Amino acid sequence: MAVTSEHPSEVPEPYYYLWHLAALKVIDADFGAAPATPSNPDIPAVREACRPTVRSTVWDQIAAAGTVVPASVALIDVGICPDHPNLKTRLDRDRSIDLASHPFGARTIAKYDELDPYGPEQQETFFSDLDVTGLGDLGLSNDDKAYFDSLTAELAASRGCVRRLINPEALFGAHGTACAGLIAGEPAAIASGTGEVTIPETLFAEPGPEAEPNRNRNVLPYFGVDPFSRLISIRTSFDADPAQFICAFLYAYQQQADVIVLPRGLPDPENSRLEPKAELTTDAGLYQNRLMEDLVKRLSLAGEAEELDPKSPQPTESGRRLWRILRHVILGVSRKIPIVCAAGNSGESQLIYPANLAEDDNGIIAVGAVTVEGFRSGYSNYGHGLTLVAPSDDQEVINRHQLRVDQQSPFHARHAHVAGPAKEYRYSGLGLLTTDLPGCWGYERGDDPWSSLPLEDNPGIGGGYYTNFGGTSGASALIGGICSLIQRAHKTRHGQSARLGGVAVKALLVAACDQQRVVVPGFRPLTPDCMNSDEEDGKGSAYFFGAGLPDAAAAVQAALAS
Template sequence: MAVTSEHSTEVPEPYYYLWHLAALKVIDADFGPAPSTPPNLEIPAVREACRPTVKSTVWDQIAAAGTGTMVTASVALIDVGICPDHPNLKTRLDQDRSIDLASHPFGARTIAQYDELDPYSPEQQEAFFGGLDLTGLGDLGLSNDDTAYFKSLTAELAASRGCVRRLMNPEALFGAHGTACAGLIAGEPAANTSGTSEVSSPETLFTETGSEAEPNKNRNVLPYFGVDPFSRLISIRTSFDTDPAQFICAFLYAYHQHADVIVLPRGLPDPEHLRLEPKAELTTDAGLYQNRLTGDLVRRLSLVGEAEELDPNSPQPAESGRRLWRILRHVILGVSRKIPIVCAAGNSGESQLIYPANLAEEDNGIIAVGSVTAEGFRSGYSNYGNRLTLVAPSDDQEVINRHQLRVDHQFPFHARHAHIAGRSKEYRYSGLGLLTTDLPGSWGYESGDDPWSSVPFEENRGIGGGYYTNFGGTSGASALIGGICSLIQRAHKTKHGQSTSLDGVTVKALLVAASDPHRVVAPGFRPLTPDCMNSDHEDGKGSAYFFGAGLPDAAAAVQAALAT
């Protein structure tokens, strides 16, 4: 189902909002000849000239390799939840398999069939982990004591009972981040079947040759596409509490549901593994007493986690807590070898990755994702370093430090600031972000009117009625890579059957093989270029240090999967 339909010209956006799909070669788009200098995308006429012609899509390639029946892949998104009623996500979210681990230790789910529940009971029980079988994970490498503890934990999970609620779905209020990531992974056009108000899924449009569909008549709804609009999303909602048990349950549930891909667009608050090590150049300066402030910083970094132990009156961490964090680490590594786990590298601009992206190695299926801009540079906030697997397109951030200067010259009040590069190198700022789905209402990023308010649906305020937002970060980049992993799995299923899937290590290898550290990020014209962020001459450390294997070519990865 290519995006070159007769309705694609009705897109109300004045710029090509699916540029990231072209950058990843999910769609083959012709942007025309490259100009002698990078174009100013802030000028409407230039934006219109850069509107590409879509010639083909990866989705069509997968469909052409099949037998006429569209196969699907399941992407488990471990985040804060996904809006269940978003018109571009409604048919993509598998609500029967989604789970809320933030409000119940054994899982909760909200259903709309209120009349089927006991009116005198606020909730019903359900065994979300019933039949949990982890034999396929093999030996997780735990100690004997931790293995015994883990077995008792999983036995408790297998016998546990979660709940089904009649309350308002919490994901409709607090799932902005997850909703944005979900759109980048699997958003699809909200097409209405003619004469009805029913929303058609991509599979229906593909398999039912006699079905007639038309674009959604709500002017706030865009014909939006994620990287793989034929995949299904399993929302695994978790909180930000420092509770390792909920994250153990999250990864085990994704494995229990036989997810084809797991996306974790955030870090986990492990008190030991998330600690950043002092940089070598800082410790050298401190040792030579060249900078007292730097020396004090290194000393305080070195004492993180130790000061409490030095104070006998301070509360000590329980052994059971450390044990659960240890078990979680082994569970993540074990599950990644069976299912690819896509992790965000982090948004602090450090040359070290956040946890668990920093667990990425060649022998596991953890994919650590950094972000790059359409200007070909690492995003101003994106973490980088030796364990980075690859990168994906995202937005940018201004940087002003002694190593580099990156400012938004299109900002209206830029002239009021005296930013002089001096000894810093100046890098071009990119104003192009990722347009994606937003949580409608005041809790969304764009704070649109609530769909259930007195405002008529067609007159909803906010960007696209509050249904869309400009998004970015390594969260957005990791969501895009999660979509490519889904494409790889669907390509494999097309050849070998719906019930088959590639393991995490294989999917990661296919991604890396299809990546190029010198690719041009369309619609830009500059190849991936290192920058100085945290030290002088850092751009000389090589492209792999900043971009890992580079920017993936989704079409090449899919062709490799079809040939596997």
């Protein structure tokens, strides 16, 4: 490989934006000497002008152990841009599926029939090989099991379609594209004379004679946590339709994915409801606030909340049955394949669904977010069930428990932010650089800050290939990449068909975590903060960070030794 401990490589400045890979120890990078007084609050945690030296990578460790074997990561999200230069060869098009526009699956073909471009849709059986016997007893009741059996039989006999339409993932897949880049984004290069995008033999050295750097100056030599693995896009919508999510998890299981990443919540009307906080209940009684009391009543009446709101959808037995089945399917699949879930972005001391299903006896990995300053990200959910954390961006917080403001904001001087009785925490301005959906539907809406190439040389109308991303979505995507590294290391030792179960991958990951880790290139170890109650920071590190921040290199070494 390109980078070894004997020959450190000076990395170009853009690689500084891959700080999160150093924080997770995917790369061993030297960001320079720490300040003499790191406790001085006037010294920023990160120096923007630093140019890290990369000594080694986890990719080198796996390659040194044997033949490079790719893993497959199923991303259940809104889709992945199929033409992004850093994702083009990482996306497994033949195994990807669109469940948002067809209940039994759809796929868009890249080639058109010149004789009949508007011909009828072709049919394809996406679930013909579905066999759920390997999941064992899912713990369903007799009635629910009979319903599930009929559902899987219907799926096995179903026929989806192949369409000659514009790929919806090229229009609406911004969130999935950003997560995909963090998982498996590759350095884009062009094979000489072909125009086809390909991954270079090395990640830090210049491509060899058979490849040359991508000539589009908008394209960065970007890479994710595991750029040697493949992505299976399982596109779903935001509809409260449990059937499509049952299909999504069963399809990932059928495709024998090594990792499943769900960087969002599912809208189960019962399991996704947050419990009212004791503090909120106390305040309601103290101030005799009728509106607040009514809110607490609505939140407390789990079985009657829908009846109190005549505009809310009324539950039916068949609808609840599907949600119950989905819960058991998620738990069953997680024991075979690790399922990485986002903890949520509401700053609550409760996790969203299905991250809140994470327990020691299943393979669900609930991921929170931390900043380079060592604090929980201002939006990140925390509390019981949180498995671990990963680097991400930050959010301002101004409440009676804490003050966290962006002092670099041009609007900061217009407002007098005084901490008062609240504790003040340092805001982090660093986010996660990742791939963006090119064009007006991406996060950057086609903005092009790198060059002024004419449109004909710049696919995507104006560029916008990259964006500053974050949230627990970004954090869970990073952990999904580490799970992929673990599976790939295991395959390197035991062969392509070998795969660790979800509980085993989770155990290796948790064992490689540390609650006292410093989030490099910062200098502060993981530090609890007050968010929703006074003196909340005294509840301990596990309450905020779970097992802590993982060391990818240690996890991979453990997988190689397993």
